[in-house]
Amino acid sequence: MLVINCPFCGPRDEREFDYGGLAKAPRSKVERVASNSEWTAYLLHPGDQGRIADEYWWHARGCGEWVRVRRDTTTHRIEQSEVESDR
Amino acid sequence: MSVHRLNQGGCIDRKQPLQFDFDGRSYSGFQGDTLASALLGAGVRLTARSFKYHRPRGIVSSGVEEPSSYVHLRKGRESGSEPVTRVELVDGLSARSVRGWPSASFDVAAAVQFLSPLIPASFYYKTFMWPGWRLYEPAIRNMAGLAPAPIDVATDDCFEARDRHCDVLVIGGGPAGLSAALVAARAGLDVLVVDQEPMVGGALLARNLHIESAPASHWLDTVVAELTGFSRVEVLTGTVAWAHREHNLVMLAENKRSPGVSMQRIWRVRAQQVVLATGANERLLVFANNDRPGIMLASAIQAYAIRYAVRAGRRAVLFTTNDSVYQCARDLHDVGIETAAIIDVRDTVPPVVQALVPGVKVMAAHEVYNTNGGREISGVLVRPVKGGPTTRIGCDLLGLSGGWNPAIQLWSQARLPTRYCRRLATLVPEGTSSKVAVAGACNGRMALREVISDGLQAGLEAARRCGQEPDAMSCPECESDSYTIEPYWHSGNDLRADKAFVDLLHDVTLRDIHLAISEGFAEIEHVKRYTTAGMALDQGRTGNLNVAGAVAMRRDMEVAAIGTTTFRPPTVPVRFGGLGQFDGLKILPYRTTPVTPWHRNHNAVMYEAGARWRRPGYYPQAGESMQGCINREARAVRNGLGIYDGAPLGTFEIQGRDASRFLDLVYTNVFSTLHTGQGRYGLMLTDDGLILDDGVSFCLGRNRFLMSTSTANAGLVRRHMKRLLAVDYPELEVRITDVTSVWMNATLCGPLARSALERIGTDIDISPEAFPFMGIRHGIVAGFEARVARVSFTGELSFEINVRARHLAELWEHIFEVCREFDITPIGSETSHVLRVEKGFLSLGHEVDGTVDAFDLGMGWAMASGKPDFIGKRAVSIRRSGGRCRRELVGLWTEDPARVDIEGAPLVESRDSKRSVGHVTASVWSVVQERAIALALLENGRQRHDEVILIRDGSGLLKSRVTAPCFHDPKGKLLRS
16 A cells, blocks of 8 residues: 655545556547557557556545656655646 | 462463363463463363374464464354464353364374375375366365354454554564664654554563563563553554555554453554564474474473463473573473473583573483374484484473574565574564664564664664654663574484474475475475465464575575565454455445435435445335336336436536537537537547446536536546546646536426426426427526436436535425425336336446447447547547447347346357357336336347347247337437427
């Protein structure tokens, strides 16, 4: 159970969040230029999780905002958590 | 009093005798006993049968490391395999040994030990492969004597769960832990101390130690008194920390037992700093027949004598590799247990420890290589380690000390490294962590002074990391004790005939380890899995290192190079009852609508409607069957007036410059053309082309929309839309507000709905011309501000009256008061299901199952081909371009007009066809058709109207005619009326 620092609410228990998968390029940037097979891959392949993973978490039982989290998956250390639009 | 029980000393209350029974016989013990100490105090030595061979076994340890005696608790305490050493004695306790039938002492299956040469490591894997393990498992389970699952589920125990935060969590209430806690407490921090025993003190309780020239108990009393004086310090005894998880989340299991009450409470503790002061466990020694009753850990004999005032035997032999047994022998002498000899594998025994036991025969450079005995030990066979003449020494007790292993389970669970320490011949924590400190014996500090000073240091460090600067405390003077050890893994004799156990609890012998290596399972993790050594309930605390040592010797390697297996939670068995308290209800309670009390008063059967909403399923009247009730409710809607509590419906207000653009993106159809006051039904897909939800959205004004979603999917829809805005289209200026709990509706449905709304009273013009289907109007209804929408999920004329949540109950009561003459009938979700099936309206979870798309459902009209893009558009077209045959929505007329129980049944082409060509998605009794109707997904279904298809119904087949998926008002005249 992680403690995730929500930029709006502060540090909160993982139970308040839903996992949203690894971060990937925004749909709006990909859809226009992708071939059918590229688009299929974009939708279906979750991507490779390296040691340091950029992932989305949804603060479902909190403010309802999406948070982007950079996490070391070997130690669970969270290096960064921020709102996408602030990047 | 029994001859085994001392007349004085120990932490027991002789004034409080307790009765208990074990394997059907009655005994007595005292308040403060564990079941183990009470059994030893009553002179019971044979307390268990071994796992595979049913060999007689006794109590080996005095704590969590117990590798031998497990019991099944009964009489309202139903609980599976509990180590006798951890069962606190209470009056009336009833326990049965887990293995051995009818009792451990007289065990029918004991004969199996004579077959033991036939049962080597992995015997079960090799033998019971064909035709399938599951056929053998029940018998083997019974034979192995794993505790049966409780038959009487109702245990009298109560369970609870709690969350807790603290600055410093100290795990272990021995000298190191208490010292650390004291430093942190004096710094004003919020400190939680946990100890697995019913009282703190740790090793101080189990040995005669001195601090500041006084018995250690004085120091202990002083520290505990000071600690309990702090308001921010909490001490939990009888509490074991069983998991260390991410970000310093520690799971605790607190056991509280008092007469008549037994409770387990699971804690989730989030600590800024964790101090591990979990101490060390003594390990066993490996030689032939090292498992007879009467063979114990030396420290356990000492603990029973000092803490429980129990003499586990009269004449002991102690076999050791290290210094700790000398103090043990001194303590045993004080309670009247004779030490016949100390067998020490080391060439030279340090004079300082030898001086502790004047008059005791010490045999240096010797080993015990075998034992005699039947139902208990009667003697040991001793010889020089390097070979030579053998000696037999008679005894009724053999104390073993293979050395001390720091209890690094939690350290290791925290993913912190360990290393093999040559000096201590064991694994010790290595490195540092900014969140977890380790202190005392767990940190490889074996002398009392070192333990306390290490604890003080750890407390200081933890307090500093919490931002405090506490005063350093000086370490008290302690009696000097030393600890040296020589690595020694097993005796050197030929072990072909006799069993030398490395893992008592799973009956793994040295020979099994050698077999595993010779069969190619030589790596330590393989050895573990092939032999199951270390995989039992005790997690191999007394044996794992001996396994590593044995592997190292066999493979001629350094122990340090062998590595260690992974420690996993839980460190001790945890009962499901406590874990079960962490169900979702704690953080996601059920949601009810403001009308719920009314529903209950009107006999509603409440259903879970998804997203944790509870709403009425149906409202049975006296003497009415469920089907009769649903038919009555459905007829009311079709012929008169029904009312439906639609409060749980998901509703969102969507506002902003780009609101209509956004709706065009998330819905398959076009919303940007809507005028104010107008709504449209929309389909929402995920980007992989599957249907996420459907619902109606209304235009409330410029850049302002009201979206409704299904009850169950409201959360998912919100998540989906918020993600699109946050991640994929941050440039869109749209704000989403969840108004599900702000606006709540009561829906009038049926041909009389308009007359009823007139009677209820509104300033809105509700004539069909002024207020057409799919319109929304703002006005006053029954005196309340309201948004009235003309949508219909029933196929009849409907008005959805949305008011502020706080007004809904009052509106509801008012409606019933003024609509009595319309014979207004409340309807539940069962009826609403029937009505929507009659109309062929889709339902998520029935027709929409994660494989179908809009075209399959006959809703291709909703897929706006003119829009360049919407979520899911491209995936649908890619999927359909494959040209594969699709399952399409159809209606079914079953040949038997009464069958309504076929939901989910597969469709087949012919009697012999095994291939399913579809399935029934919904099956109900239709009140308009006066017969059963069904909806189904069928391959190429739309081309097959009027054909006959077979429904496979168990072993039989049910003929059925394919039709259009609509059984009522196909033109939709009624709902537009």
